[in-house]
Amino acid sequence: MEERADKNLGRYREWWRERRSWEISEEGRANICKVRALVEARDAGLSENGDDKKLLAAARVELDLADELLDFERHRRKPLGSHVTAAQIHLSAARLLWVKSFLSSPREIRPYLPSLLAIVKEHLPAGDERRKSVEKIRHGESLDDADVVMITEAVEAAQAVSLREKLRAGSFVRIVWVVAGFLFVLALSIGALSAAWPEAVPLCFNPPKSMEALAAEEAEMRGSTPPVMYEVVCPTGSDPSPDSPDLDVNFARTAEGRDYFVVEVAGLVAAGLASASALRKIRGTATPYGVPVALAALKLPAGALTAVGGLLLMRGGFVPGLSALDSSAQIIAWAIIFGYSQELFTKFVDRRGQAVLEEVRGPGDLPPGARRRGDSPGGSSPGSQAPAIT
Known part of the structure; x- marks a missing residue:
């Protein structure tokens, strides 16, 4: 044995x-x-x-x-x-x-x-x-x-x-891995800090209450205290009837330490789907350096961070008309959208990685009709490579 x-x-x-x-x-x-x-x-x-x-x-x-x-x-x-x-x-x-x-x-x-x-x-x-x-x-x-x-x-x-x-x-692969590792550490740090202090920067929204809910609260309170005109919605919880007039106090009471982790996981899943869909563009590589793998790994923490960043921008009113989400499901849905949107930033790195691979390849590896930069139409062709002393 x-x-x-x-x-x-x-x-x-x-x-x-x-x-x-x-x-x-x-x-x-x-x-x-x-x-x-x-x-x-x-x-x-x-x-x-x-x-x-x-x-x-x-x-x-x-x-x-x-x-x-x-x-x-x-x-x-x-x-x-x-x-x-x-x-x-x-x-x-x-x-x-x-x-x-x-x-x-x-x-x-x-x-x-x-x-x-x-x-x-x-x-x-x-x-x-x-x-x-x-x-x-x-x-x-x-x-x-x-x-x-x-x-x-x-x-x-x-x-x-x-x-x-x-x-x-x-060198390009090492740089991408270092940046991906840094983003992973940053995402984990944000999640850990938000779990320790969930009330510091809560990912919560305050959509207005419906007229029926306001009427019911006014009838119940009988005019003693004016009702709060909004609800509090967070990624993992909500409070349909907050009692404090201070918005920050209501957010601090409703926010939980797992909010950021849930949003980051949603962005991570969306970024993973984006990486999988990007496989259709990969032709593989004959080099011992895993450029496509490094680029795919970079998308994952980028998706988690863009999910958090996008929701913070919405909470700050940066996107007109989308500053008050109505439910936790909507927050998670937008986290997925923002996580997938990391393609807007990483596509430039993808192009650079593809250019690096094209520079390493020889003429026989080029797609049909393509030429190396600076080469002429009458230059080398795949058939010109003799394997005698390569």
Whole structure:
């Protein structure tokens, strides 16, 4: 029994480590194997121990470092995307060292030009001079060491742009999670403070009484004390016959500590529905960074806070004609509406998140008819990407 529990715990730990990037890690291992095969094939064709051999030896070191980063048994960092990006940095360095090994024999690099050009086109715009130089080299007849240098610079620039795109995506996700966490803490703090002091800022309204209710109260009191002309309605309770002439006193008597929590839960549920409906716009992501999940998490506390804020604005008469709700059900209904309305604020963050994902993707990931910013209609296409050394 204990062995089975340890086995299940080990499986859970393995799933927890690899839950967000297992497939991408396996793709990275496959790319490492492909580049390693190219390095070994290149090394086998060299007879002398010159600079090319040293470059290939350095490429092997980079490949070993990349392989180590993708092995969860050899490092204990949480796989939150950073380990994949770090492995890709070493893989890119190994690819550059492999390309530089052709300085002594430039003609041998010609079969790999389509794949190298695909890497350059994926991240550099059509107007970039380094990309233009590689395109000219591909259509040229002869190659020399200067051409190899230009190819290396172009590939290195493309890989630098790719790295910045991934780092930008990771930074964006971290910022969104921090803001979402701050809003969650803020919502919980507001609920806790309102539970401790429910009379401080009550979410209550004072709709006017009906003529029948006023007549009945006047008949009952027989003119001794003028009746209060309004009722008190709160999210979880109401007082149809308040007896104090002071509105704040009536609100303090009727308000309860759970009012804010009920309103926040209503806004949270509405924001959850908004997050679910927003799934129709998500195309998924091939990056190890959960941008859509972070954006969905941001909507939940935002919905709770907009529900509270919207009701406070109504209570202050900010919305003409909606300053006196008639029942607790109406208050909850408006809390749901305000909770769903957080889309008005978070849609700008959604657009920015989608833009970040589009910047990370390559041409093959773009929707039909779309082009990368700064690219030309005759630029790269999905079919131009050769998988030989990606």
